[in-house]
Amino acid sequence: MRILIAYTSLSGNTRDVARLVRARCEERLHHVSWIETDIQGLDAAGPDPHHDLYVLGAWTDNGGRTPPEMKRFIVQLVEAVGKPPRVAVFGTGETQWGEEYYCGAVRRIAAFFDTRLPTLEIEQMPHGDRDTRTIRRWTDEVLAIAGAARAPTRRTPHHEDAARAIS
Numbered sequence: 001m002r003i004l005i006a007y008t009s010l011s012g013n014t015r016d017v018a019r020l021v022r023a024r025c026e027e028r029l030h031h032v033s034w035i036e037t038d039i040q041g042l043d044a045a046g047p048d049p050h051h052d053l054y055v056l057g058a059w060t061d062n063g064g065r066t067p068p069e070m071k072r073f074i075v076q077l078v079e080a081v082g083k084p085p086r087v088a089v090f091g092t093g094e095t096q097w098g099e100e101y102y103c104g105a106v107r108r109i110a111a112f113f114d115t116r117l118p119t120l121e122i123e124q125m126p127h128g129d130r131d132t133r134t135i136r137r138w139t140d141e142v143l144a145i146a147g148a149a150r151a152p153t154r155r156t157p158h159h160e161d162a163a164r165a166i167s
């Protein structure tokens with residue numbers, strides 16, 4: 001599959017998870033377009049923004065919110081390809097901000113895309129073999145479901161206000 005991995009990371013935790021996800025996808029011989037939304041836009045994926053699977057990663061900002069860089073990227077993505085049918089969301093957060101807000105960005109983004117693919121939430125950074133195995137297992141599950149569900153890209157109208165829905 002052609003897979004787009006886009007992530008936002010302030011202090012590196014989410015980047016660490018993104019790297020492990022990428023490594024697993026490439027081990028399985030998928031082609032990965034890699035976007036760091038803090039410094040890159042969708043054009044970094046090359047001339048064709050369409051992919052078979054979109055994997056979005058975010059840290060969570062104050063009050064369980066999605067960081068602005070990821071919101072901006074999602075607006076760009078939806079403008080370019082509509083709401084894709086296969087979106088997998090992962091992220092890092094900290095339970096000390098309250099259970100209600102823990103990894104809120106992951107839940108908001110997944111809800112916005114109404115995705116059937118599983119989400120992945122990691123507390124702070126990936127620690128040791130256990131988290132590495134968890135990330136690999138999640139990636140394998142996403143690849144299996146997305147691979148089986150591959151179908152012609154569903155186009156949806158662009159009238160929804162993406163930035164508002166995930167803020």
Ligand SMILES: Cc1cc2nc3c(=O)[nH]c(=O)nc-3n(C[C@H](O)[C@H](O)[C@H](O)COP(=O)(O)O)c2cc1C
Nearest residue numbers: 009010011012013014059060061062064093094103
């Ligand atoms: C200003 C600020 C607000 C945060 N608010 C939340 C929050 O509401 N929920 C949460 O789970 N984590 C929250 N966090 C924790 C970060 O999401 C967490 O440390 C994350 O792993 C950082 O990822 P990064 O290293 O990729 O930037 C907050 C962190 C900062 C700096």
